Amino acid sequence: MITLVIAEDHQALIDGMKAFLKNESDIEIVGYANDGLELITLALQLKPNVVITDIRMPKCDGINATQTIKKELPNTKVIAFSMFDNDDAILQMKEAGASGYIMKNSSLQTVLDAVRAVSEGFTYFADETDEELDKPKNELFFSAREKEILTLIAEGKSSQEIADALFIEKSTVDSHRKNMSKKIKTIGKTDLTKYALERKYDYL
Numbered sequence: 001m002i003t004l005v006i007a008e009d010h011q012a013l014i015d016g017m018k019a020f021l022k023n024e025s026d027i028e029i030v031g032y033a034n035d036g037l038e039l040i041t042l043a044l045q046l047k048p049n050v051v052i053t054d055i056r057m058p059k060c061d062g063i064n065a066t067q068t069i070k071k072e073l074p075n076t077k078v079i080a081f082s083m084f085d086n087d088d089a090i091l092q093m094k095e096a097g098a099s100g101y102i103m104k105n106s107s108l109q110t111v112l113d114a115v116r117a118v119s120e121g122f123t124y125f126a127d128e129t130d131e132e133l134d135k136p137k138n139e140l141f142f143s144a145r146e147k148e149i150l151t152l153i154a155e156g157k158s159s160q161e162i163a164d165a166l167f168i169e170k171s172t173v174d175s176h177r178k179n180m181s182k183k184i185k186t187i188g189k190t191d192l193t194k195y196a197l198e199r200k201y202d203y204l
Contacts, residue, residue: 001026001027001028002026002027002028002049002050002115002116002119003028003030003046003047003048003049003050004021004027004028004029004030004048004049004050004051004052004115005029005030005031005032005033005039005042005043005046005048005050005051005052006018006029006031006032006033006051006052006053007032007033007034007035007036007038007039007051007052007053007054007057007062007065008032008034008052008053008054008057008081009034009035009054009056009057009058011034013104014032014034016108017029017052017108017111018032020108020111020112021111021112021115023175024112024143025143025145025172026116026143026144026145027112027115027116027143030046030048031046031048034057034058035057035058035059035060036053036057036058036059036060036061036062036064036065037059037060037065038059039051039053039057039060039062039065039069040060040065040068040069043069043072043073043076044069044072044073047073047076048076049075049076049077049119050076050077050078050079050115050118050119051066051069051076051077051078051079052078052079052081052111052115053065053066053078053079053080053081054080054081054082055080055081055082055089055093056082062080062081062082062093063092063093063096064096066078066080066093066096066097066098067096067097069097070096070097077099077100077118077119078093078096078097078098078099078100078118079098079099079100079101079102079114079115079118079124080093080098080100080101080102081102081104081111082101082102082103082104083103083104083105089101090125099118099122099123099124100114100117100118100123100124100125101124101125102114102124102125109179109182113183116142116143142180142183145166145176146176146179146180148166149162149166149173149176149177149180150180150195150196151196152165152166153177153192153193153196154193154196154197159173159174159177160173177192180192
């Protein structure tokens, strides 16, 4: 389970991310903050796997908050969340210890991909910053549950059979299949079953 804390001074953005991520079985939002000092307090108390933080916040900006969090919690990954696409901001967040940088106009799927990527030890600097992921372009980020489903797809099981095997609802399997299909299309694949068969042994 990836534990996540979100810091953003606009509550509507937090609420949007909470609504989008609440059905992800591998991610739990354990807290949120509306200013930098509150973020530091929450992070030190909850010790999350990942923090998403705005750069410009009241009381303490995201750069200083990241420096403090990384000093005390070196294993916590930080993703910068900003309206500003400029090299200085990216560099300052990198120097503070951030593992990722995404724009506020990024899709919620990008937020999800970034959280999973940094939790697995990769960096994630979104396309809007003209930075490249340090993971090969033909690699995708799948949650543990998605990997289980891919393995069962490769075995030829139907959505209902997968649901029965994993003790989850068929609708949940269908949702995962839809999300994974969207992901593989980004690397030129269009058939989820074909992709699962090609990567059959990667997830065992």
